[in-house]
Amino acid sequence: MFTLVYVSAAVTWFSDRELRALLAQCRLSNAQTGITGMLLYKDGNFMQALEGEERTVRALEARIAADRRHQGMVTLHSGTVPQRQFSDWTMGFYDLRAPAGDLPAGYTEFLDTPLRDEAFLPAPQRCMDLMHVFRRMN
Numbered sequence: 823m824f825t826l827v828y829v830s831a832a833v834t835w836f837s838d839r840e841l842r843a844l845l846a847q848c849r850l851s852n853a854q855t856g857i858t859g860m861l862l863y864k865d866g867n868f869m870q871a872l873e874g875e876e877r878t879v880r881a882l883e884a885r886i887a888a889d890r891r892h893q894g895m896v897t898l899h900s901g902t903v904p905q906r907q908f909s910d911w912t913m914g915f916y917d918l919r920a921p922a923g924d925l926p927a928g929y930t931e932f933l934d935t936p937l938r939d940e941a942f943l944p945a946p947q948r949c950m951d952l953m954h955v956f957r958r959m960n
Contacts (some may be wrong), residue, residue, distance in 0.1 A: 826883060826900040830892040832866045833950070836839035844891075857882060858908045871872060873906050 836844065841863060857874040870886075872879050883960065887895050 823873060823902070823903050823906055824879050825871065825873040825903050826879050827869065827871045828883070828886070828895050828897045829867060829869045830895040832868065832892050833890065835866050836863065851882075851956075855882070857908075858906055860908050869898075870880060871908065873908060875901070876902075906931075 840871060845861065851860065855874065857878060859872040862869040867885050872875055872882060883897075903927075
């Protein structure tokens, strides 16, 4: 099983409707290709984890990189894993624009981490830690 996590910046801020449309598109496409993962959105930035067969994930990575709705795509982590981390999710999603009061106690400071490459490149495992926090919450 292959996994890849990247961050990127939206060219323009996404409305709730645009985020829902993107999520529906991801879920449909991922279900057809055997991709699972999670998408986070905060302050105009995305972090996405993808997992599946390496060839399929790499092909999706190339399509995502060519998508003009975002820019500055940086891969934070990629490699093989023993099993899927998001096996039930064709694309889990969290919009981190929720007020801090809506988040479980103890998670607020960690969730305040900006979804930008400079926050995660020095310690790539942090991106997987962030994704796993959300996975455990649901």
